[in-house]
Amino acid sequence: MEFARLAHTLEELEQTSSRLTLIELLTELFRSIEQPEEIEQVCYLVQGRVAPFFEALEMGMAEKSVTRSIAMASHSTPEHIAALYTRLGDLGLVAGQVKSEEGSIPSVLSVDDVFLGLKAIAQTAGKGAIEQKSARLTDLLTQVDGVSAKYVVRNLLGNLRLGIGDATVLDALAKARWNDVKKRKLLEGAYNKTSDLGLIGRTIFEHPDEEEAQRAVAALDIQVGKPIHSQLAERLPEASAILAKMGAVVAQYKYDGLRAQIHKDGKLVTIFSRNLEVHSHMFPELITGTLKQVRAERAILEAEALAYNATSEEFLPLQETTRRRRKHGIEAMAEQLPLKAFVFDILYKDGVSLLDTPLTERLKVLEETLHPADDTPMLTASHMVSDAHALTLLFDEAISLGLEGLVVKKLESRYEAGARNFTWVKLKRHSAGALNDTIDCVLLGYLYGRGKRAALGAGSLLVGLYDPDRDVFVTVTKIGTGLSDEQWRSIRERTKGLEVDHRPARVSSLIEPSVWVEPQLVLEVLADEITRSPMHTAGKVGGEPGYALRFPRLVSFRERDKKPEDATTVQELIELYDSQGKR
Structure with missing residues (x-):
């Protein structure tokens, strides 16, 4: 396939506000x-990878x-390209414009x-790497047309602006x-087992027979060195509700x-x-602790890493832990x-996948595998609980230690990669408001402020939740409190490169913000309660009102440690609403 054909399809994808059209085009x-093999490459390229x-593998x-490479490829100057960039705000648009104006005949x-040209740029390293990368990019841009240049540059910078989620690509592969x-x-x-869209695309088209293709993709399994999508937990409001639904459980x-x-x-x-x-x-x-303590040649462990003072047995806040996420000054x-x-599960050991092994057996394997010698990876305590009083006492103990609460799991549950269901349930600490837990929302846009807020660049945030059944983000509230002046000023910086000039195809909204934003940033939000609202699309069916957060305030930005698709779901919100006793 000619890259120019792919580039024009990418342009069509960018311009649509319909998820169904996204699927049809793909x-x-x-x-x-x-x-x-080319389907594999396209699967990566539409992800901007x-x-x-x-x-x-970063472009670096x-x-x-x-900017220098665009100038050289278009026989322009870096100053002219920089001026265009200031005006257009997107180096992809700049590359497309100057290549189109240049009028040269592109190569095919x-x-x-x-794909190989971009990969070669990413793999270039060592002395003189910056000059070599620039030369490779210049050569690539010299040969392509304007539309292709736009997406070569955007892909290289990791910002395609297409708004395509993994589920949309999977829908299109299934349909194709x-x-x-x-x-x-x-x-x-x-x-969910392989985390590799390209592998899945290639696998299903390598087998001409449709049933063979199904068997081949079903046979794909977990591998050491390839991350597995984490299993997620549902919510229930109290210990008695958990045991009524789940029976005897393991609490961690x-x-x-x-x-x-x-x-x-x-x-x-x-x-x-x-x-x-x-x-x-x-x-x-x-890494050092794993090599010392794990009694297996090959293994996959699930853990939660946090700053912890073993002497005082003090768990430090998440804000402290996130200081460890850095590129420099690591030691x-x-x-x-x-x-x-704190290791809470084992998914693989020495050639055997444990995903289908019951939880109680996995925990036995984990205890045999993790040696407590150095205590850098520490075994999470697992408590078998069968009555509400004992679960409540354990929950109170977790809160007294400064923890969020408990994760409660069915005794015989298998590990369901990427799933969110009632085999795992979280019981979290209550807040002062009537809504007992924070909500993870996704930023969908912002509205300009008035008065003092006008100078800050944003006056309120339009946020939403994820609806996995439809693979769309739906609105749930507008946030105007909980941010300092500095945080309001940071909104434009945080959303740089994510702003789009039309509603993203995977967003359902009745509200039109001043600026639309690709759903990428996750925010932790607290509210007094959940109400019904005709203005919001979360859980909205036909003429019925949707669900909304009342008196919301921002608790924190999640700093990209959580994917937007892992935010609170519509179903979770409805269950929280029901737990308030609303009708």
């Missing part, structure tokens, strides 16, 4: 590709270097040509291969830290974040703020 695109998210080019490059969107569930199961402390999935492959230890990113280099003490910060990884 379906048509996948059906027009003949080689499975040249590899799966978990491969630490600053805007200044990209395939998707493979551009079997003409059946319902097959997305099959693909989703494989994706809920730590307010950073999710750490630890992969051990011989002497190699890789630590993945909740967002599937490699964070190994940030946590050297966890000094590790000395100043050492981490503990």
Whole structure:
């Protein structure tokens, strides 16, 4: 396939506000590709990548270097390109405009040509790497047309502005291969285990027979070195409701830290974040501790990493723990703020996947595998509980230790990668308001302020929740309190590169903000209660009102430690509303 064809499809995807149109365009695109390897490349490119998210392959080019390459490829000057960038606010648009104005005849490059060209830029390292990367990008931009140049640059900078979620790509793959969107569930199961859209795309098109393709993708399993999508917990308001629904359970402390999935492959230890990113280099003490304490050649452990003072048995706040997420000064910060990884599950050991093994058996394997010698990875205590009073006492103990509460799990539950259901339930500490828990919302846009707020750049935030059944983000409230002047000023900086000139295709809203934002940023929000509202689309069906947060205030920005699709769901909100006793 010619890259120019892909680039024009990307432009159509960018311009639509309909998720169904996104699926149709992607379906048509996948059906027009003949080689499975090229489908794999396109799956990565529509994510703004040249590899799966978990491969630490970064382009490593600053805007200044990209500006120079655009200038050289278009026979212009860096000053002219910089002036255009100031006006347009998007180097992709700048590259597209100057290439179109240049009027040269582009070469015919395939998707493979551009994909390998971008990958070569990412892999260039060592002495003189900056100059080599710039030269490679200049050569690539010299050969492409204006529309292609726009998406080459955006892909390189990691900001395609397409608003395509993983579920949308999976829908399109299912429809392209079997003409059946319902097959997305099959693909989703494989994706939650492998975290690799390209692998799934290539696998289903490598097998001409439709049933063979289904068997092949169903056979994809977890591998050490590839992150597994974390299982998520539902919510219930109190101990009695949990035991009534789940029966006897295992209760574990809920730590307010950073999710750490630890992969051990011989002497190699890789630590993945909740967002599937490699964070190994940030946590050297966890790597050392894993090598000392894990009695297995190959293993995958689920843990929560947080700053912890073992002497005083004090858990430090999340704000302290997040100081460890950095690129520089890692050793000094590790000395100043050492981490503990509280390990609560094991998913794989020495060639055997444990996903389908009952929880009680997994916990026995975990206890046999994790040696307590150094206590850097620490075994999370697991309590078998069968009555509400005992669960409440355990919950009170967790709160007294400064923790968030408990995660309660069915005794015989299997580990369901990426799933959110009532085999895991979280019981969190109550807040002062009538709503007993914070809500993780997604920023969808902001409205300009008036008076003093006008000078701050934003006056209120439009936020929403995720609806996994429809793969859309729906509005739930506008936030105008809880932010300092400095935080209001930071909104434009936080949303830089995410602003779009029309409603994103995966957003459902009756409210029109001053500025739309791609749903990427997660915010922790507290409110007094949940009410019904005709103005918001969360849970709205037909002419019935939706659900909304009353008197919301911002608690914190999640600093990208949580994917927008992992935010609070509409179903969770409705269950919280019902638990208030509303009718």
